[in-house]
Amino acid sequence: MKIVRESLPDVVFVDLKMPGVSGFEVIEKINLLDPTIVTIVITGYATVNSAVEAMKKGAYDFLPKPFTPEELRLITQRGLEKRRLVQETIALRREKEMLREHFAAIVSHELKSPLGAIQQNLFGLEAELSSKLTESQKTLFERMKCRIADLLKLIHTWLRVILVDIKKIKESFAPVTVTTLISKAVESIQPHATRKEVEILISYEEPLGLVDGDEGTLVAALVNIVSNAVKYSRLGGKVLIKAKQEENSILISVTDTGVGISEEDLPYIFGDFYAGKPGPAAERGSGLGLAITRRIVEAHNGSISVESEVGRGSAFAIRLPALKSSVHNQPSLGAETYSDSH
Amino acid sequence: MSQQKKLLIIDDDPDFVEGLKSILVAAKYSVDAAHNPKDGFQALQSKHYDLLLLDIMMGRGAEGIMLARKLNKDPKLREIPVLIITGIREQIAFLFPGQAVHPHFMPIDELVEKPVEPKLLLDKVSELLQRAQARKAQVK
Ligand SMILES: Nc1ncnc2c1ncn2[C@@H]1O[C@H](COP(=O)(O)OP(=O)(O)OP(=O)(O)O)[C@@H](O)[C@H]1O
Ligand SMILES: [Mg+2]
Numbered sequence: 074m075k076i077v078r079e080s081l082p083d084v085v086f087v088d089l090k091m092p093g094v095s096g097f098e099v100i101e102k103i104n105l106l107d108p109t110i111v112t113i114v115i116t117g118y119a120t121v122n123s124a125v126e127a128m129k130k131g132a133y134d135f136l137p138k139p140f141t142p143e144e145l146r147l148i149t150q151r152g153l154e155k156r157r158l159v160q161e162t163i164a165l166r167r168e169k170e171m172l173r174e175h176f177a178a179i180v181s182h183e184l185k186s187p188l189g190a191i192q193q194n195l196f197g198l199e200a201e202l203s204s205k206l207t208e209s210q211k212t213l214f215e216r217m218k219c220r221i222a223d224l225l226k227l228i229h230t231w232l233r234v235i236l237v238d239i240k241k242i243k244e245s246f247a248p249v250t251v252t253t254l255i256s257k258a259v260e261s262i263q264p265h266a267t268r269k270e271v272e273i274l275i276s277y278e279e280p281l282g283l284v285d286g287d288e289g290t291l292v293a294a295l296v297n298i299v300s301n302a303v304k305y306s307r308l309g310g311k312v313l314i315k316a317k318q319e320e321n322s323i324l325i326s327v328t329d330t331g332v333g334i335s336e337e338d339l340p341y342i343f344g345d346f347y348a349g350k351p352g353p354a355a356e357r358g359s360g361l362g363l364a365i366t367r368r369i370v371e372a373h374n375g376s377i378s379v380e381s382e383v384g385r386g387s388a389f390a391i392r393l394p395a396l397k398s399s400v401h402n403q404p405s406l407g408a409e410t411y412s413d414s415h
Numbered sequence: 416m417s418q419q420k421k422l423l424i425i426d427d428d429p430d431f432v433e434g435l436k437s438i439l440v441a442a443k444y445s446v447d448a449a450h451n452p453k454d455g456f457q458a459l460q461s462k463h464y465d466l467l468l469l470d471i472m473m474g475r476g477a478e479g480i481m482l483a484r485k486l487n488k489d490p491k492l493r494e495i496p497v498l499i500i501t502g503i504r505e506q507i508a509f510l511f512p513g514q515a516v517h518p519h520f521m522p523i524d525e526l527v528e529k530p531v532e533p534k535l536l537l538d539k540v541s542e543l544l545q546r547a548q549a550r551k552a553q554v555k
Pocket of ligand 1: 297301302303305329331332333334342347348349360361362363364386387
């Protein structure tokens with residue numbers, strides 16, 4: 074084992090029958106040290122059982138004694154090849170992770186900067202020409218500025234999805250009250266709802282416990298759902314937000330009487346960049362809202378579901394685990410549920 | 416304003432600089448530009464400027480921040496108001512963990528996001544210039 078630890082070889086041949094130690098143990102230890110090292114078992118008593126056992130412990134292949142040099146050469150070659158492939162796969166995976174991590178930076182520089190420069194020059198050109206432009210020329214400028222601004226906004230949203238680092242969210246979990254989440258979310262949607270004459274109704278079923286989570290992102294998740302409900306409602310529609318506790322989870326539902334979602338669209342709406350038909354007031358989004366929402370909810374060990382009927386409306390439900398200590402009148406939950414909410 | 420104000424832009428994207436410059440020139444400011452922190456620092460040392468417009472992400476990283484810190488250590492240059500112009504307002508929180516989105520590394524500074532609309536730009540510039548002037552008057 075000492076030699077293996079110091080030289081980290083590509084292939085190790087292990088005799089199952091060695092004085093003092095069991096070959097299985099050695100295989101296990103090598104596997105623990107570096108799982109990419111290929112171990113090949115050499116043994117005099119090649120029974121099926123011991124072979125299976127060795128493979129289970131992480132051995133790559135099996136060579137029964139006695140063997141010809143040709144056999145040894147072949148198996149060694151295959152072992153080396155195997156290690157190379159494993160290492161390549163790992164390197165590829167690492168590269169992909171790196172790319173993902175740096176994607177935000179790449180996108181921000183490669184797309185945002187040139188677009189920003191274009192927009193800035195457009196602003197400059199318009200400022201220089203301001204006294205000479207005709208109405209129709211001004212409209213042309215407006216159109217260009219608008220489209221570029223949309224594009225920049227899209228890139229921002231896109232960056233936000235990538236930057237939502239699920240692990241980071243988990244570090245800042247703290248008990249939050251569901252009513253706070255809902256009122257903060259509604260507060261930010263209210264102007265949009267007022268403009269569309271959509272009424273937002275809220276009803277709580279007490280007692281309502283706490284959830285363990287990150288307030289900022291949970292509010293963002295709710296904002297997405299509620300803003301969809303408003304966006305895909307008709308003028309004068311109603312949106313109902315309900316919250317209640319069910320045993321050890323908290324259920325938040327958002328129901329609207331809007332345009333609904335077709336059966337074909339339904340399975341895809343939680344995916345990245347999936348946008349269905351434009352809303353009733355031709356409001357169009359980037360199709361990211363629900364994808365972000367799902368990620369946030371799942372990071373909180375929760376789930377999100379939807380029911381909808383075209384023309385009648387949709388109902389989204391978010392289920393989050395309730396903080397156990399916050400439930401006072403819950404019988405028969407078992408003692409261990411108290412201890413795992415640290 | 417009695418005299419034409421002199422502004423310096425330090426930003427490594429020449430195309431962006433030109434767009435910015437044309438707005439400021441149209442508003443009757445005198446504008447110089449440097450396309451890297453080193454040239455920018457030299458310009459600041461050799462000539463008097465009333466305001467600095469500074470990009471954060473230049474070269475291999477947040478070199479704009481480094482320059483701002485360097486200016487802050489210089490007893491004369493630290494008097495120049497700085498308007499930060501950045502394309503990465505959201506990421507600044509990541510670059511300066513534990514600090515507010517708006518990092519106060521200069522005594523008087525403002526931050527705007529790229530691209531910046533002419534009206535906002537001109538408002539911020541004149542606001543910073545006025546504040547600097549008021550401060551100078553106080554000291555005297
Ligand atoms: N309450 C709803 N009623 C009807 N359709 C909905 C509702 N919520 C979502 N949808 C459909 O699901 C699609 C995906 O929603 P999602 O919120 O992800 O994207 P979006 O609203 O189009 O864009 P944004 O990224 O701006 O939120 C929408 O385009 C819409 O077709
Ligand atoms: Mg949406």
